[in-house]
Amino acid sequence: MTSSPTPIDLLIEARWVVPIEPHAVVLDDHAVAVHDGAILAILPADEARAAYAPKERVVLPEHALIPGLINAHTHNPMTLLRGLADDLPLMTWLQEHIWPAEARVMGPDFIRDGVELAVAEMIRGGTTCANENYFFPDVIAATYKQMGFRAVIGLPVIDFPTPWAKTSDEYFSRALEVHESLKAEPLLTTAFVPHAPYTVSDENFIRIRDLANELDIPIHLHTHETALEVQQGKDKDGVRPFARLQKLGIVTDRLLAVHMTQLNDDEIAACAAAGVSVAHCPESNLKLASGFCPAEKLRAAGVNVCIGTDGCASNNDLDMFGEMRTAALLAKAVAGDAAAFDAAFALRAATLNGAKAIGLGDRIGSIEPGKRADLTAVRLDALETQPLYHVASQLVYATGRHQVSDVWIDGQRKLVDGELVGIDKARILSKARAWREIIASEEEA
Incomplete structure (x- = not known):
């Protein structure tokens, strides 16, 4: 008898997963299962689809998923x-x-x-x-x-x-x-x-x-x-x-x-x-x-x-x-x-x-079961990061922060396809410009 897929909050499928631990490992076509803000498992994407029934499924076909x-x-x-x-x-x-x-x-x-x-x-x-x-x-x-x-x-x-x-x-x-x-x-x-x-x-x-x-x-x-x-x-x-x-x-x-x-x-x-x-x-x-x-x-x-x-x-x-x-x-x-x-x-x-x-090595910093789901997805299909031979090298030597597409903190989505979630960008910009006027006028006085 085949068991039913396990209900979870989130399944992220990525072209590459860079877990950091083990060191220097890059996993092709893997998925990260997340529930209650924690990482449950990292496994091949096809196995993940059979094993889990997520409330939300995010597919990142040209992305590297790294720890935040x-x-x-x-x-x-x-x-x-x-x-x-x-x-x-x-x-x-x-x-x-x-x-x-x-x-x-x-x-x-x-x-x-x-x-x-x-x-x-x-x-x-x-x-x-x-x-x-x-x-x-x-x-x-x-x-x-x-x-x-x-x-x-x-x-x-x-x-x-x-x-x-x-x-x-x-x-x-x-x-x-x-x-x-x-x-x-x-x-x-x-x-x-x-x-x-x-x-x-x-x-x-x-x-x-x-x-x-x-x-x-x-x-x-x-x-x-x-x-x-x-x-x-x-x-x-x-x-x-x-x-x-x-x-x-x-x-x-x-x-x-x-x-x-x-x-x-x-x-x-x-x-x-x-x-x-x-x-x-x-x-x-x-x-x-x-x-x-x-x-x-x-x-x-x-x-x-x-x-x-x-x-x-x-x-x-x-x-x-x-x-x-x-x-x-x-x-x-x-x-x-x-x-x-x-x-x-x-x-x-x-x-x-x-x-x-900072005393949080048991909670964050790598994509491992049991750790909190602080995750960052980076698009690697841009002109500036092609052709791609080695994922880690490309992330460090060729990738810019503008290629970050999605971010999760404790399993909560904070960035979706480059757009901030729950943050009023216009309000923040307005306040920054107001502070500029205050500080600049006092600096010049």
Whole structure:
């Protein structure tokens, strides 16, 4: 007796499925079965049709289905500062333009509108999760929740007053309030985001270390971003910032170290031994002339390397396809090895490695049974991606984010044939233009 097909919510049939795990595998003519927001199975499409009775069936005949991309380091409210102060060195850009602009406009409305713009951009580019690092995390979390977007909400700590908090005690008390409020949210988790070694005291790092251990959350930290930062840290503390962080107990498998352009071999080995993750932000580092992360050396040492865009004020986009390509090309040049940071690894860095770095490796980042259905479909039949010999290579070296056609987060459709679902694009554009008028007039005053 033949059993009846199993009722499910969704069956996605794709010309190619790139599961990420197993590594460097591409499955031809496969389907992904989804129910209650979770991946049930990955199997040949003809078998899937016989096995399942889906409420919705999506056929992607010229597409690659990949895990949703994970932006491992970003400041998404800063989309509203995109292009404000370009072509300037980091400290001039930060101290003379970005921080003054933020001081003038930072508040709940600015935060909400910037995140809305960022979410729309990220979904259109195939990104389904962001590791957020900015002030007013309560507003950020509420905006992500309202838009149904997966995110790690950064709990900021910095040694000077901001509109979010005035004292160290206030930073920590408000951080704990936000963390507690998000415990039951299925798409939102938290991480501590101390700004950088040069803006956070030893005392506050120790508090962060102890609380991160107690709450079982990551520490997301700009680290060794520039040569100047390293030299100033050495002048002040007598050791390089990384050594200071080691002494304080921050260098553990909870640490996601961002940028890391200034590393020696001993520091790379220490990262590997401690289980540190590194968020590589190649385009921001290039634009600010911050230096070159030794991404291939880190990969070869066994460090978990992931990819982030950084904020739109220093990139100037949230394009993870562009970031993958730049990361792979730059790593080859820095290593002097054309085989370095290959396409399959670039895809892994932008998906599963990012998930592991933010504490979500058991939930997202690969297309595996039991994981949540965060999925991105990419058309590969465009002129710009033909002829097609190797899917992974084409995705990394030839594909643009405009070829993303469909996106799901937790099994919910967020993009259909390039069109956003449940997001008012005209309203977001109108608000972005209004902020431009406010910020530009104040910058010119």
